[in-house]
Amino acid sequence: MSAKTGTISLGGNAVDMPVKSGTIGPDVIDIGKLYAQTGAFTYDPGFTSTASCESAITYIDGDEGVLLHRGFPIDQLAEQGDFLETCYLLLYGELPTAAQKADFDYRVTRHTMVHEQMARFFQGFRRDAHPMAVMVAAVGALAAFYHDSTDISDEKQRMIASMRMIAKVPTLAAMAYKYTIGQPFVYPKNSLDYTSNFLNMCFAVPCEDYKINPVLSRALDRIFILHADHEQNASTSTVRLAGSSGANPFACIAAGIACLWGPAHGGANEAALKMLSEIGHVDRIPEFVKKAKDKNDPFRLMGFGHRVYKNYDPRAKIMQKTCHEVLAELGVKDEPLLEVAIELERIALSDEYFIEKKLYPNVDFYSGITLKAMGFPTSMFTVLFAVARTVGWIAQWKEMIEDPTQKIGRPRQLYTGAAPRDYVPVGKR
Numbered sequence: 001m002s003a004k005t006g007t008i009s010l011g012g013n014a015v016d017m018p019v020k021s022g023t024i025g026p027d028v029i030d031i032g033k034l035y036a037q038t039g040a041f042t043y044d045p046g047f048t049s050t051a052s053c054e055s056a057i058t059y060i061d062g063d064e065g066v067l068l069h070r071g072f073p074i075d076q077l078a079e080q081g082d083f084l085e086t087c088y089l090l091l092y093g094e095l096p097t098a099a100q101k102a103d104f105d106y107r108v109t110r111h112t113m114v115h116e117q118m119a120r121f122f123q124g125f126r127r128d129a130h131p132m133a134v135m136v137a138a139v140g141a142l143a144a145f146y147h148d149s150t151d152i153s154d155e156k157q158r159m160i161a162s163m164r165m166i167a168k169v170p171t172l173a174a175m176a177y178k179y180t181i182g183q184p185f186v187y188p189k190n191s192l193d194y195t196s197n198f199l200n201m202c203f204a205v206p207c208e209d210y211k212i213n214p215v216l217s218r219a220l221d222r223i224f225i226l227h228a229d230h231e232q233n234a235s236t237s238t239v240r241l242a243g244s245s246g247a248n249p250f251a252c253i254a255a256g257i258a259c260l261w262g263p264a265h266g267g268a269n270e271a272a273l274k275m276l277s278e279i280g281h282v283d284r285i286p287e288f289v290k291k292a293k294d295k296n297d298p299f300r301l302m303g304f305g306h307r308v309y310k311n312y313d314p315r316a317k318i319m320q321k322t323c324h325e326v327l328a329e330l331g332v333k334d335e336p337l338l339e340v341a342i343e344l345e346r347i348a349l350s351d352e353y354f355i356e357k358k359l360y361p362n363v364d365f366y367s368g369i370t371l372k373a374m375g376f377p378t379s380m381f382t383v384l385f386a387v388a389r390t391v392g393w394i395a396q397w398k399e400m401i402e403d404p405t406q407k408i409g410r411p412r413q414l415y416t417g418a419a420p421r422d423y424v425p426v427g428k429r
């Protein structure tokens with residue numbers, strides 16, 4: 001079958017570009033030689049039509065609302081597996097056998113402690129620091145404690161750094177939370193599973209044992225699965241670009257955490273809950289929907305819309321179900337924020353503006369209500385997103401480093417600044 005090509009015609013000069021097809025999804029036009037052949041760049045600031053890499057990890061069909069990790073649908077992974085199984089899948093490409101899973105769980109569990117001096121590292125922060133500010137610093141600082149897994153050319157070190165990141169980020173996240181509420185740090189417990197251990201590190205206190213609620217632990221584990229990876233989103237692209245220069249994996253993940261913090265991205269769960277609280281009552285919903293539709297008003301419905309999903313985010317459906325499970329388990333009845341959320345969703349999904357622009361609830365819409373009910377403060381919501389996304393960032397970073405065609409990412413630009421001009425001495429300005 002002849003190779004597919006696309007033709008770009010510029011000023012009467014037509015050049016053929018190879019077209020590549022993936023397993024599923026849109027073809028790509030390989031424009032690597034475009035500048036050399038035409039003297040022009042492509043221009044796509046938000047990367048709305050640009051594939052930055054080849055990847056075998058995650059696939060999203062935005063029109064159909066489908067999310068696959070290594071080919072497995074997110075709802076099946078979330079309902080039938082646990083978070084560390086999804087971590088194994090993202091890292092190794094296949095679901096683990098029972099023996100492989102037991103070994104992987106054992107290896108992760110035994111990397112959960114952090115160097116004791118990191119506790120002193122936290123002392124430098126104000127107690128009212130946002131936990132995401134602490135996480136950006138603490139995760140980047142891992143490179144100052146684990147020099148023996150920063151040589152990215154060494155496969156063994158790459159895997160050790162990956163395991164350390166998956167294992168230690170929850171410990172640092174719990175420390176960031178404890179520090180902001182003035183409680184002592186709680187050490188990891190190897191007898192607990194990954195997510196129960198995280199809950200224990202967050203909510204246990206020295207004066208009494210913390211009783212793990214299996215329903216809540218399972219719910220949070222599922223929430224971690226929903227947030228594990230999502231193709232080339234802003235923070236993953238940040239990790240890939242940072243990694244393309246050869247920066248160590250700890251620094252790359254810290255860069256990803258910094259990007260995730262933005263309210264248009266991972267910060268949306270925190271912003272969505274604040275928005276629901278600000279709306280406060282179903283009667284005020286029309287006023288906020290009107291603001292969201294007003295072109296002159298920067299306000300947007302947080303937790304709505306998505307660059308890729310032009311259908312319901314499959315994660316949002318599972319998140320909504322998990323939200324109801326958690327509220328029922330905790331005996332939370334008539335949660336006003338949930339009432340507002342359900343009514344806001346109903347109104348938005350029947351509103352012409354949202355229908356025309358294909359705006360649906362995304363993964364962040366129901367997560368805030370769930371995490372608040374579980375006892376996490378709003379400031380910790382994006383930290384929890386970072387805990388889950390660490391495996392996605394690491395898997396994508398490893399895939400990039402191990403790609404033989406990998407080179408440093410260095411985009412070009414459309415220059416609209418001043419034309420060349422001569423220096424003017426200060427006396428003549």
Ligand code: SDX
Nearest residue numbers: 230233264265266268292300301302303304305306307357
């Ligand atoms: C995440 O990329 C990922 O995969 C991210 C993520 C992941 O797992 O990594 O899925 C996690 O970041 C989910 C998204 C969380 N963000 C929010 O919930 C914030 C609110 N949403 C918007 O900021 C927005 O929808 C984005 C940022 C998510 C997507 O922005 P796009 O793709 O750039 O879309 P756009 O801004 O061009 O919007 C298209 C139109 C615009 O109107 P027009 O200029 O065409 O007239 O839709 C409007 C927007 O004004 N619009 C909204 C809206 N989102 C888009 N209007 C009101 N409320 C909104 N939420």
